[in-house]
Amino acid sequence: MKLKTVDLALCGLFAAILAVCAWITVPFGPIPFTLQTFGVFAVLGILGGKRGTISILVYLLLGAVGLPVFSGFHGGVGALFGVTGGYLIGFLLTGAAVWLAEKWFGDGFWSFTLSAIIGLLLCYAFGTAWFMILYTKGGNEITLAGALGMCVIPFLLPDAIKLAVALLLRGRLKKLVPKG
Numbered sequence: 001m002k003l004k005t006v007d008l009a010l011c012g013l014f015a016a017i018l019a020v021c022a023w024i025t026v027p028f029g030p031i032p033f034t035l036q037t038f039g040v041f042a043v044l045g046i047l048g049g050k051r052g053t054i055s056i057l058v059y060l061l062l063g064a065v066g067l068p069v070f071s072g073f074h075g076g077v078g079a080l081f082g083v084t085g086g087y088l089i090g091f092l093l094t095g096a097a098v099w100l101a102e103k104w105f106g107d108g109f110w111s112f113t114l115s116a117i118i119g120l121l122l123c124y125a126f127g128t129a130w131f132m133i134l135y136t137k138g139g140n141e142i143t144l145a146g147a148l149g150m151c152v153i154p155f156l157l158p159d160a161i162k163l164a165v166a167l168l169l170r171g172r173l174k175k176l177v178p179k180g
Contacts, residue, residue, distance in 0.1 A: 003054075007180050011051055014043045015058040019069035033155070034071045037123075038162035040091050041116055045170030048107060049099025049115075051180045056095045060088060083138075086130020087151075093126055094119030112170070116163055124152045 003011075021039030044052035059069060060080065068075040070088065080088055094116065101115030132147045142150075 014055040018059040041166030049102040053095030087127030090123030090126040093122040
């Protein structure tokens, strides 16, 4: 995988955009509403699967080393390995889904839209499983329906709106960004 200087600069810039999106937070139970998923969709839509996934990885690594890039200005491995950390790591699954779809079907509107939805579902599944494992290890009990009711269902409509807005931005901005 060969990256040019412009690719590295764009990956860093969009990792910073992800951090800003994470800081825009509305508290809601154990998992806050943030613009992180919007940021993930926008990064992948504008940069493409490869550079977008690298941006997500850079964002996660910045948080892992302690920079306050996650929601609530948190950082560190504790944030990644906490009960909601599975959703953060799940962003890489969204990136992988978009990247694979691009390789197989191109980067058209429908390919991106469907792969972003599939990627989000993978993120939900991974994050919810992670949440349930750590939540029950903490001495709490929760069913799958309870976890979905807490961690997924309240986010379906907001995430659909975030994807729609990211699709609009993608349509306007993708052509302005140098191809990777």
